[in-house]
Amino acid sequence: MPKSFVLRANERGHDVIYSDGSASSYVAGHPGSYIARDSSFNFHQYQSGRPGFGTVRVFGDEVFNGAGCGYNMHPHHNFIICAFVLEGELTHINTAGRGTVDQLRQGDYYVFSAGSGGKHCELSISPENMNAIYLWLMPGQLYLPPSYHRAHFDIRTRRNRIAQLVGDADGALPVSQDLRVSRLVTDRAGRFTYTPRTPEHGVYVFVAEGGATVNDVALARRDSLGISGVEALAIEAPDSSDIFFVETAMLDDARIRAWEKAHGADLLD
């Protein structure tokens, strides 16, 4: 049975976290730096929205403002954390394995599975601001061996088709979860079809740039749509669009179910 929700750009949780004051141990780059975070789902201070979607717990659209801005070294367990750099540069220092210092630019992305424990630090050290999409996923198991993988999505050669970045396709980064992340960048208008593995899988569609019509729902820049129970998604994209698709198993999650019930959000199409 189809179920869906639409989340407009301005309906997301909006937090601005400064590098001084109470968050100074968390946010780097004093003086003058701050992180602007738009959260599609509940995260930290923002707790009045949807708790998640399938295995997704965090979908953050973050901008590191000011030279040196970012997150100081901090620990994680279990979550699978992905970042997709849209603009600027992200310097990522990660303790997984023997440790990595990685620099990610536009089109680069990583999958960090924190598993039994890892720490990381993320900084924007170039003069321009850094904008990335952050995705946190529930893992398939607790305390997996920590891992770090990264890749590049070549916007010039992979235009006008839906390309899988994370999942089980050739060349996609692997993930220990029933999940796929795909991306569609267009430079001409077109129609596309996204087919999830099964109709029981949910797909969270996020328009990073441009716009899209997905199963007759019009989405503008930074709007998003969550949908499950459909065989396929029919997408109409104008030229100059950048659209992310996060396909996930739909867990029977008590927190999400309770939120949907309380908000009358369990809408049928």
Place this chain on the structure above:
Amino acid sequence: MNAPLKRWLCLGCGFSYDESLGLPEHGLAPGTRWADVPDDWVCPDCGTPKSQFEMVEMGYAEGGADLARIA
């Protein structure tokens, strides 16, 4: 009384609390039920409040339970 022991995940950082293991390093004995963890308890790794943990039905990866025991 014999309800299965459960596992909880911090939504701020992914730290897990396992009722069967407790957190002896942080003063919670093995077998301490989530309901018996004080309401003002926060994640030892990130300070997230107890209310922002989610119950998870997930097994450990190989060797994971031994690592969790000393977390």
